[in-house]
Amino acid sequence: MGTRESVYNKEHAKQYDANDSFRSYRDEFYLQSGVIYMDGNSLGLMSKRAEENVHELMESWKAYGIKGWTTGKYPWFFISEKLGEMCAPLIGAEKNEVIIAGSTTSNIHQAVATFYKPEGRRTKILADELTFPSDIYALQSQIKLKGYNPDEHLVRVKSRDGKLILEEDIIAAMTDEIALILLPTVLYRSGQLLDIKRLTAEAHARGICIGFDACHSIGAIPHYFSEWNVDFAIWCNYKYLNGGPGSVAGLYVNKKHFGIHPGLAGWYSSKKDKQFDMAHSLDVEESAGAFQMGTPHVLSLAPIIGSLEMFAEAGIENIRQKSLKLTRYMMDLIEQELTELGFSIGNPNEDDRRGGHVCLEHDEAIRICKALVDKGVIPDFRPPNIIRLAPIAFYTSFEEVWETVEILKEIVTEKQYEKYGMERNVVS
Template identity: 70%
Template structure:
C-alpha cells in the first residue's frame, strides 16, 4: 500500500470500492454524521445480533422454563454451541472453548485451577503493561494462597513504556515461576506478543502459560491448539460485537481436560448428570467444566448473530483488511499530522501490530473531547494515548481519511484548548 498511497479522498473512496468486506458495513447500526473509532472498547450492534437477542427473548415469552430445551436456540446448550462457533477464531477444537463468565471471573477460575505452587515454584509472572483487572485478580489469588503479591507477582518491565520484549519475558522465566499470564495484545500500544515462542519457552521450563485475548479475538487469527497454549480467556464485547457486558469466553487445552476446576459450580457439570442434583460434582469432560453459574442467556444471545457474521467474513479476511486500513491510517497521520506533536505508539511491523492505532499526544484527553464534539468517537487512555480503531467489518477508508482531516483542523484551529486535559469518568 505504501507504494500506491495517495492522501486524497478519491483514493480512500477507491480503496472502499475494492474492499471485499464492504457489504458487511450494512449489517451494523451506524449513526449518521458520526464516525465510530472505538470498536476496540465496545463494538457496534449488528442487525443480526439484535435479531438473535429478540429470538431468544421470544423463546422466553413462548416457552417459559421450557426454553432451556426448546426453541431455535435452547438455552441449556447455548454456551457450548457458541463455543463451537467461536473456536475457529482462536484456533481450537469446539470442545476446548466455552462461552461463559467474564474476563475477570474466567481469569480467577483458570488461575484457581492451574496455579499449583510447589517447592520453589510459587510465583506468577505477568507484565507491567497489562490491563489492571488481570493484575488485581492475580494479586488476590496470591493473597488467597497466603503469598505476598509484592514478592510473588513478578511483572516484566517495558523498556520504553509501550511494548514488552519477548526476550525480557523469557529471561524472567526462572525456576521459581509456577504460572505465566500475559496479554495476546497490549491494550495500550496494540503490540502483539509472540504467543507461540513464549509458549514454547515456558514449556521448556515446565511452566504453564495462559493468555488474555480481550484485545485480539475477532481482530487477529490465533492458533491456540497448534501452539499448545495451556489456556486463554477473553471478553466478547470489543471486536466480536457481543454487546455491553457480553458474556466472556475461555479456552482450555484438551491436554488439561480432567483437571478439576479450581472454582466449581453446577454449570460445569457433565450435561447428563447436572440435573441429578447430587452433592458429588461430575465435571464436564471438555472446557465446559470451567463454567461456574447459570449462563446469562440474554447477554449471550447477541453473539449468535455476531458470530454468524464472522463465519461468513472469515478471520483471515478481517485481519488482512485490518492491517491494510491501519497502515493507510498511519500513512495519513505521518503525512498530515507529523508536525503537530503526534507520535504513533504502536509497532509498525504487521506481525507485531493488533487492531488499533495508538496515537500519542501530550494533549490527548482534550483532543479526544474535541473529536467527540466533531462527531468522531475515539478512546482515551491516560496519560497521553488516543486509541483509534478502524474495524474491518464496518469502518471505511473514507472515514479514516475524514478522521485525519478533522484532527488536522482541531490542531490548526486549537479547538481542543476549550477543554480540560483530563479524562471523563468513563474514558
C-alpha cells in the same frame, strides 16, 4: 499507498472502499449519521443480527417458558457450548476447548484458581507491567488466597520504553520460581501483538503453565492456540466481537487439561447428562464446559450468535487482512500529515507485531479526544497521552479513516483543543 498523492487523497479512499469486499457488512450495523466510530476496540457497534437474536431468545422465553432449556432453535441448556463451538475457529481451537461463559475477570479467577499450583520454589506468577489492571487485581487476589504476598510473588516484566514489552525480557523472567504465566495477546495501550507461539514454547520448555488474555485481539487477529499448545486463554466478547456491553466472556482450555477439577467448581461444571442427578459429588465435564460455574446468561449471550455468524461468513484471516489494510492506511496518513503537529505512532510498525488499533500519541491527547467527540469522531483516551483509534474491518470505511486524520489535523492546526479541560471523563 506510498506517496502523498496516492495516500492523502479522498478520491483514492473512495476507490479503496469501492473495491472493498467487506463493504456490504456496513449495512449489518447501526451506524449513527454524522458519526465516525473509532472505538470498536473498546465496545463494538450493535449489529442488526444481534438485535434479531435478542428478540429471538426473548420469544423463546415467551413461547416455551421452562421448556426453553431444551426446546427451540437455541436451547438454553446448551447455548454456551454452542457458542463455544462457533467461536473456536477464531482462536484455532477444537470446538470442545471453548466455552462462552462468565466475565473476563471471573474467568481469570477460574483459570488461575485451577492452574496456579505453587509448590517448592515455584510459587510466583509472571505478568507484565503494562497489562490491563483487572488482570493484576485478579492475580493479586489469587496469590493472597494461597497465603502469599503479591508484592513478592507477582513478578511483572518491565517495559524498556513504557510502550512495548520485549519477548526476550519475558523469557528471561521465566525462572524456576515461576509457577504460572498470564500475559496479554495484545497490549491494550500500544497495540503490540506478542509472539504467543514463541512464549508458549519457552514457558513449556521450563515446565511453566502459560495462559493469555485475548481481550484485545479476538475478532481482529487469528490465533492458533491448540496448535501452539497454549494452556488456557480468556477474553471478552464486547470489543471486536460486537457482543454488546457486559457481554458474556470466553474461556479456552487446552484439551490436555480435560478431566481436572476446576479451581472454582459450580453447578455447570458437571457433565450435562449427570447435572440433574443432584449428587453432592461433582462428575466433572471433560471439556472447557467444566470451567463454567453458573447458569448461562441467556439474554446476554443472544447478541453473540449473530456476530459469530458474520465471522464465520467473512473468515478471520480475511478480517485480519482488512484490518491490517485499514490500520496501515491510517498510519500512512498520520506519518505524512500529523507528525509535524506533535503526533507520533506508538504501536509497532510491523504487521506481525501489531494488533487491531492504532496508538496515536500527543501531549494534548485528552483534550484532542474531547474535540474529536464534539466533531463526531469517537476515539478513546488512555493515560498518559494516548488516543486509540480502531478502524474495524466490518464497518469502518477508508473514507472515514481519511476524514478522521483530516479532523485531527484541523483540531491541532487551529488549536481547537485549547477550549477543553484536562480532566478525564468517568468513562474514557
